[in-house]
Amino acid sequence: MLIDCKAAALAGALLLAGAFAHAQAPAPLPTHAVRSIAPTDTDFRDLNFLKAEIGPARVVMLGEPTHGEGNVFEAKIRLLRFLREQMGFTTVAFESGFYDLHKAQQALEAGRPAREALGNSVFGVWTSAQEFQGVLPLVGRNGLRVAGFDPQLSGEYGGDLVDDLQAFLAPQKSAALLNYDYLESVIGFMGERFTFLPTTTLAEFEAEMAKATKQVAKAAASSDARRRTEAAFWQQTLRSLLAQARDYAEHDPTAKTEQEFKALDSNPRDAQMAANLLWYVQQHPQEKVVCWAALPHLANRTDRFDTAELQAYRPMGRLVKEALGPEQVYILGTLAGGGSHGFPAMGYRPVPVPAAGSLEAELLAQPADYAFVSLKHDAPGRELTTYAFDYTPMRAPWSEAVDGFLFLREVHPPRGARATASAALPAPADSASANSGPGSRNPAAVPRRVRAATAGAAVVPVRGVVLDRQTKAPVPYASVAVPGQGVGTVADGQGRFALGVPAGGRLAVSSVGYATASATPTAAALTVYLQPAAYELAGVQVRGESLDPRKIMKKVLAAAPQNYEQADYSAQLYTRRQVINFDTVRYESEYVSQTFEPGGYRNWNGGFMGWGPQHQIRVQEAHVLKRPAARMRASDIVESGQGFYAAAADPVRISPLFKTSTVGKFRFRLDSVLVRDGETVYLLSFAVKRATHRSTGTYLEAGYSGQLEIQQRDYAVTRYQALWQMDTVKWNAVAHKHAPKHDFVAHLYNTILTDSRTDHVVEYAKGANGRYHVRRSIGKGVGVGRVIGGSAFHTQKICDEYFADLPAGTALPPPNPKLEPRFVGHELDELTLTEFRPEFWQTYQRPAK
Numbered sequence: 039m040l041i042d043c044k045a046a047a048l049a050g051a052l053l054l055a056g057a058f059a060h061a062q063a064p065a066p067l068p069t070h071a072v073r074s075i076a077p078t079d080t081d082f083r084d085l086n087f088l089k090a091e092i093g094p095a096r097v098v099m100l101g102e103p104t105h106g107e108g109n110v111f112e113a114k115i116r117l118l119r120f121l122r123e124q125m126g127f128t129t130v131a132f133e134s135g136f137y138d139l140h141k142a143q144q145a146l147e148a149g150r151p152a153r154e155a156l157g158n159s160v161f162g163v164w165t166s167a168q169e170f171q172g173v174l175p176l177v178g179r180n181g182l183r184v185a186g187f188d189p190q191l192s193g194e195y196g197g198d199l200v201d202d203l204q205a206f207l208a209p210q211k212s213a214a215l216l217n218y219d220y221l222e223s224v225i226g227f228m229g230e231r232f233t234f235l236p237t238t239t240l241a242e243f244e245a246e247m248a249k250a251t252k253q254v255a256k257a258a259a260s261s262d263a264r265r266r267t268e269a270a271f272w273q274q275t276l277r278s279l280l281a282q283a284r285d286y287a288e289h290d291p292t293a294k295t296e297q298e299f300k301a302l303d304s305n306p307r308d309a310q311m312a313a314n315l316l317w318y319v320q321q322h323p324q325e326k327v328v329c330w331a332a333l334p335h336l337a338n339r340t341d342r343f344d345t346a347e348l349q350a351y352r353p354m355g356r357l358v359k360e361a362l363g364p365e366q367v368y369i370l371g372t373l374a375g376g377g378s379h380g381f382p383a384m385g386y387r388p389v390p391v392p393a394a395g396s397l398e399a400e401l402l403a404q405p406a407d408y409a410f411v412s413l414k415h416d417a418p419g420r421e422l423t424t425y426a427f428d429y430t431p432m433r434a435p436w437s438e439a440v441d442g443f444l445f446l447r448e449v450h451p452p453r454g455a456r457a458t459a460s461a462a463l464p465a466p467a468d469s470a471s472a473n474s475g476p477g478s479r480n481p482a483a484v485p486r487r488v489r490a491a492t493a494g495a496a497v498v499p500v501r502g503v504v505l506d507r508q509t510k511a512p513v514p515y516a517s518v519a520v521p522g523q524g525v526g527t528v529a530d531g532q533g534r535f536a537l538g539v540p541a542g543g544r545l546a547v548s549s550v551g552y553a554t555a556s557a558t559p560t561a562a563a564l565t566v567y568l569q570p571a572a573y574e575l576a577g578v579q580v581r582g583e584s585l586d587p588r589k590i591m592k593k594v595l596a597a598a599p600q601n602y603e604q605a606d607y608s609a610q611l612y613t614r615r616q617v618i619n620f621d622t623v624r625y626e627s628e629y630v631s632q633t634f635e636p637g638g639y640r641n642w643n644g645g646f647m648g649w650g651p652q653h654q655i656r657v658q659e660a661h662v663l664k665r666p667a668a669r670m671r672a673s674d675i676v677e678s679g680q681g682f683y684a685a686a687a688d689p690v691r692i693s694p695l696f697k698t699s700t701v702g703k704f705r706f707r708l709d710s711v712l713v714r715d716g717e718t719v720y721l722l723s724f725a726v727k728r729a730t731h732r733s734t735g736t737y738l739e740a741g742y743s744g745q746l747e748i749q750q751r752d753y754a755v756t757r758y759q760a761l762w763q764m765d766t767v768k769w770n771a772v773a774h775k776h777a778p779k780h781d782f783v784a785h786l787y788n789t790i791l792t793d794s795r796t797d798h799v800v801e802y803a804k805g806a807n808g809r810y811h812v813r814r815s816i817g818k819g820v821g822v823g824r825v826i827g828g829s830a831f832h833t834q835k836i837c838d839e840y841f842a843d844l845p846a847g848t849a850l851p852p853p854n855p856k857l858e859p860r861f862v863g864h865e866l867d868e869l870t871l872t873e874f875r876p877e878f879w880q881t882y883q884r885p886a887k
Contacts, residue, residue: 040535040818040834042563048823064092064420066400067320067397067400067411067412067416067417068411068416069401069404069406069409069410069411069445070084070087070409070410070411070412071408071409072084072085072406072408072409072410072444072591072826073126073407073408074116074408075109075112075116075121075408075446076112077112077115077116077119077172078172080119080123081122082119082123082124082684082714085116085117085120085124085339085765086124087123087126087410088117088120088410089125089172089484090776091368091410091412091414091415091441091442092121092125092368093365093368094365094366095365095366095367095368096319096326096327096328096362096366096367097315097319097326097328097329097358097366097367097368098121098127098328098329098367098370098450099328099329099331099336099355099358099367099368099369099370100114100118100328100329100330100331100336100369100370101115101331101332101333101334101335101336101337101369101370101371101372101373101440102114102331102332102333102371102374103333103371103373103425103426103427103428103429104332104379104380104428104429105163105164105332105580106379106380106381106384106386106387106451106452107372107374107377107379107446107449107450107451107452108167108168108169108449108450108451108452109169109354109446109449109450110165110355110372110374110446110449111167111170111172111452112172113372113444113446113623114330114372115170115176117328117370117444117585118130118173118176118182118328118330119176119236121328122176122182124485125326126326127182127326127327127328127329128182128183128324128325128326129183129184129185129189129318129322129325129328129329130173130176130177130182130183130184130185130327130330131158131184131185131186131315131327131329131330132161132164132184132185132186132187132188132326132329132330132331133161133186133187133329133331133332133335134159134160134161134164134186134192134193134310134588135159135186135188135190135191135192135195135196135862136185136186136187136188136189136190136274136275136278136314137186137191137196137199137275137278137279138158138159138186138191138192138195138196138516139159139160139184139185139186139191139218140185140186140271140275140746141158141159141161141198141202142155142156142158142159142184142186142195143155143183143184143185145158146177146178146179146183146184147179147413149179149319149634150378152173152177152178153174154823154848155173155177155178155184156173156174156177156184157193157194158193158194158195158699159184159186159192159193159194159195159418160186160192160193161192161193162193163381164330166452166454167452167453167454168452168453168454169452169453170452170681175714176610176727179641179728182328183322183325184316184619185315185327186314187310187311187312187314187315187318187329187354187442188307188333189281189282189285189307189310189311189314189602190228190229190282190307191225191228191229191279194699194700194732196229197226197229197700197703197730197731197733199225199275200218200221200225200226200728201230201703203218203221203250203272204216204218204279205836206254206257206268206272207250207253207257207497208320209256210253210256210257212253212256213253215249216248216249216250216253219728220238220246220731221246221247221250222249222728223235223238223728223766224238224243224283225279226730226731227730227768228279228282228283228286229628229730229731230349230606230730230731230737230823231292231657231737232286232291232292233286233290233291233292233742234283234287234290235652235768235771236768236771236772236774236775236780237285237767237768237771240283240284240288241711242376242850243283244280244283245277247280247283250276251273251276254269254272254273254276255269255273255274257269258270258273260820266755270321273787274314277313278310278313278314281306281309281310281313282307282310283580284306285306285307285310288306289303289306291303292783293776293779293781293783301334301340301347301348301350301351301572302347302350302351303381303453304334304351305350305351305352307818308335308352308353308354308357309352309354309357309853310781311354312354312357312358313334313357313359314709315327315329315354315358316357316358316361318361319362323558329706330754332442333371333372333426333427334353335353335354335355336353336354336355336369336371337353337355337356337369337440338353338355338356338359338369338438338439338591339354339356339438339439339636339666340438340439341356342358342434342435342438342439343432343434343435343438344434344437345403348779355367355369355439357877368441368442369439369440369441369442369528370440370441370442370443371426371440371442371443371444372426372443372444372445372446373397373398373401373424373425373426373443373444373445374389374398374425374429374445374446374447374448374449375392375398375399375402375445375446375447375448376389376391376402376447376448376449377389377391377446377448377449377450378450378451379429379449379451380451381451381452382451382454386451388429389423389425389429389448389449390429392425392431393423393431393761395423396423396424396425396431397411397422397423397424397436398424398425398445401445402447406447406448407446407447408444408445408447408587409444409447410442410443410444410445411442411443411445412441412442413436413440413441413442414437414441414442415442417437417610418437418507419437419438420436421433421434421435422434422435422436424443424494426440426443440760449706453816455870466619466797496540496541496692497539497540497541498538498539498540498541498543498559498561499536499537499538499539500537500538500539500545500559500560500564501534501535501536501563501564502518502534502535502538502557502563502564502565502566503529503532503533503535503563503564503565503566504516504518504529504535504547504566504567504679505533505548505565505566505567505568506534506552506567506568506570507567507568507569507570512531512532512533512534513529513533513549513552513568514529514530514532514533515528515529515530515531515549515618515620515621515820515832516528516529516533516535516547516548516549516552516568517529517547517548517549517834518535518537518545518546518547519546519547519548520537520539520540520544520545520546521546523574525537525538525539525540525543527750527809528618528621528623528834529831530620530621531621532619532700539559543559544556544557544558544559545557545558545559545564547566547568549568549570549796549820550568550761550796550797550818550819550834551568551570551571551761551763551795551797551820552568552628553568553569554744555567555568555569561796568688574716585708585711586708587707587708587722588706590706590708590720590722590723590748591701591704591706591722592701592755593753594696594746594748594753594754594755595696595698595701595752596753597752597754598696600752601752601753601754601809601810602690602691602809602810602811603637603756603805603809603810603811604637604809605635605846606634606635606636606846606847607634607635607637607811607843608632608633608634608635608843608844608845608846608847608848608850609632609811609841609842609843609844610630610631610794610841610842610844611630611631611632611633611634611655611684611839611840611841611882612627612628612629612630612839612885613628613629613630613631613684613836613837613838613839613840614626614627614628614836614837614838615627615675615836615837615838616834616835616836617626617666617670617674617675617833617834617835617836618833618834618836619831619832619833619834620831620832623664624664624666624667624670625662625664625665625666625670625674625675626662626663626664627660627661627662627663627664627869628660628661628663628884629657629658629659629660629661629682629869629872630657630658630659630660630882631655631656631657631658631865631868632655632656632658632844632848632851633653633654633655633684633685633841633852634653634654634655634850635691636651636652637651638651652683652685652863653684654850654863655684655685655854655863655865655868656850656851656853656854656863656868657854657865657868657869657872658851658872659872659875659878659879659882660869660872660873660874661874661879662874672866673828675835675866676835676837677796677817677819677835680692680693680736680760680798680817680836681796681798681815681816681817681818682817682835682837683691683796684839684865685865687800687812687815687841688800688812688815689758689760689798689800690755690758690802690810692735693735693760694732694733694734694735695724696697698744700732700733703726703727703728703730703732704724704725704726704727704733704747705724705725705726705727705732706722706724707722707723707724708720708721708722708723708737709721709722709723709745716749717749717750717751718748718750719747719748719749719750719756720746720748720750721745721746721747721748722745722746722748723743723744723745724743724744724745724746724748725741725742725743726741726743729741729742729765730787734762737763738760738765738768739762739763739764739765740763740764740765740766741761741762741763742760742761742763743760743761744758744759745759746758746759746760747756754802755802755810756801756802756803756810756811757799757800757801757802758798758799758800758802759797759798759799759800760797760798760799761795761796761797762795762796762797762798763792763795764791764795766792766793766794768792769787769791769794770790770791772787773788773789773790773826774790780841788826789821789823789824789825790824790826791821791822791823791824792824793820793821793823794819794820794821794822794823795819795820796817796818796819796820797816797817797818797819798815798816798817799814799815799816800812800814800815800816801813801814801815806843807846811841811843812837812839812841813840813841814839814840814841815837815838815841816836816837816838816839817835817836817837817838817839818834818835818836818837819834819835820832820833820834821833821835840885842885854868854871854872856871857871
């Protein structure tokens with residue numbers, strides 16, 4: 039999450055003032071002992087002094103040194119409860135999306151659970167932490183209102199912004215002229231990548247935003263008071279988005295390392311955060327607001343510190359104090375005397391031992407585990423040394439920046455929030471990261487080992503060419519195989535192939551993005567046409583309520599908790615992988631493993647920071663049939679996302695298509711109603727309306743479409759096929775932008791792509807417990823292009839997986855002792871270090887295709 043990196047970088051910038059003078063220590067500051075930081079402790083007698091300390095302030099700001107201290111969250115929650123119950127505060131405003139939290143408040147007013155509302159709006163650095171869950175009972179009906187002040191989009195709700203704007207402006211006919219697809223493209227990219235879309239210009243975006251602003255201004259002049267109120271919110275939202283776009287375009291945070299990021303770089307964001315918070319306060323004059331954020335943003339006069347960089351920094355706290363008055367805003371930070379901080383995915387760091395003469399050292403010498411010191415009343419203008427920003431000592435007149443500090447003797451990192459099995463449908467895949475290689479999507483199509491017919495068998499020599507049915511152009515490197523025979527080959531770059539086919543065999547010809555075709559071998563040269571598997575949904579009407587495709591899909595979602603596994607699930611798995619570049623097999627392997635999915639598993643990478651329930655795997659047997667000539671990276675073998683890891687084989691669990699909050703982002707068409715073995719089956723096509731991370735579950739997609747086979751009897755999806763088409767224009771724009779910089783982004787985007795398509799086919803079967811599970815998952819991806827500064831490529835990556843249910847409660851085998859603990863459960867690491875045992879493979883019965 040960018041907010042983490044930026045806050046950490048900002049804190050680091052603030053700390054460049056680092057060294058402090060070892061002057062003779064003055065008299066110790068008065069302290070107030072605090073009995074507890076437990077959120078459930080409602081005996082607030084130990085906090086009553088805060089009533090006089092905070093006084094008439096209408097805004098209280100609660101800061102944290104970094105975002106990596108779990109018990110600081112708990113301390114802030116207890117303070118939040120005190121402020122609500124004892125001092126009448128009514129709103130908690132987060133350093134998260136202005137739009138996202140507005141939508142969260144609407145959800146709470148509509149009776150939606152707090153876990154859902156905040157989980158879809160507040161940055162995951164907080165909502166994914168177990169310690170943060172104490173906030174949930176405090177918000178909602180009869181509780182605190184919620185708001186956000188960050189111009190960045192921070193959660194799932196951000197994906198609805200353009201749709202909601204379009205719906206709001208729908209009554210105005212002239213608003214139909216707005217280019218909503220363009221706005222979605224730019225705003226969606228900003229929300230997903232925290233930078234400006236490189237394929238457009240800021241001037242073009244400003245022009246389209248000016249049109250939208252004009253339309254919202256018309257709504258603001260409405261005679262309907264409710265519409266005027268909504269219009270006021272949209273006016274501020276558009277101002278906020280435009281400011282963020284300018285900031286991204288002019289300061290591009292992705293182009294700077296943590297060391298290169300300076301405090302000055304945060305000024306535009308801080309200014310808009312202050313503007314958003316002030317707008318909320320002005321729009322809700324009766325509200326008293328508690329702000330939850332990183333302390334550097336909440337600080338006041340850092341310009342009084344003795345460093346040129348900080349003198350140029352203008353935190354939002356300063357701007358808000360200047361606007362509301364010093365007595366109307368109280369800034370409270372937190373200090374730590376020891377312990378550790380950080381996150382699972384980023385590592386943990388110890389809190390440094392405070393130096394003699396520092397405020398932390400002074401507080402450690404006192405007996406209380408928790409204590410409060412007032413700088414506003416007891417140390418105005420006094421030079422103090424603290425570790426308040428990122429645990430690096432800084433000597434400064436801290437009362438100019440912070441009004442008071444809550445001290446914790448020891449802090450610890452946040453713990454992952456415990457997942458709860460939900461009756462709702464699975465959450466969408468939160469794809470691991472920016473794509474790490476060409477076509478890093480979620481593939482499919484039937485994989486075949488490239489092998490000639492067995493010597494001595496009666497074979498028919500077959501030659502032919504594979505063509506696109508629509509364009510009649512060759513389909514390069516298509517797979518040509520004889521089903522069930524283990525015999526096949528790959529066509530060349532012109533679609534030509536030659537293969538010895540066993541007598542009586544038929545050919546199956548496939549390629550990513552095409553429907554598989556079959557052909558009968560003949561003595562004459564064959565021409566095999568492949569039909570593009572594009573799921574165009576326009577121009578089809580289905581009449582009759584029972585055959586309305588959207589109603590059918592709603593029934594699928596409603597039946598999913600009964601049809602699909604909600605409890606812990608274990609399976610035995612056979613996997614076969616293959617990598618082909620042009621017409622040469624570079625790598626091929628097969629392995630057997632055991633998998634475990636906890637009941638709450640919804641995101642294939644465990645969600646934010648890997649804190650959510652995670653799929654687990656133990657590779658038990660491995661056989662590498664074709665070793666690469668050169669060492670291959672993981673990104674050379676797999677495609678990130680659905681279809682290329684066991685953890686991402688089940689779209690019903692992880693695809694946005696099967697989530698009630700995102701199913702509205704798809705169009706549906708009923709293709710056919712079949713009767714198969716006495717069962718009525720619906721063939722339902724789907725296509726995403728606008729391809730974003732929220733709607734596809736992956737990044738940089740231009741399209742996501744496919745077809746479902748649905749049983750009428752129980753509305754279970756028994757077969758899923760999807761096609762992703764990558765937005766190569768966006769990919770290449772990022773690659774060109776960062777290539778000269780040789781930075782981390784350039785390392786990720788090291789290719790120029792001309793094509794990238796991926797398929798995923800999944801077959802479901804009912805288990806002994808009556809629940810449907812994945813029987814087979816087939817992933818196949820094609821990437822065509824060139825490595826920047828290197829050679830051209832035309833790669834196909836194939837992953838074929840077969841699952842067999844294991845009895846409930848089956849334990850995972852012990853980890854491979856050769857693996858470092860941090861690599862246990864990482865599928866490809868386990869594959870690499872699992873020894874080949876010929877005696878196992880000589881008797882192993884591979885699954886029948």
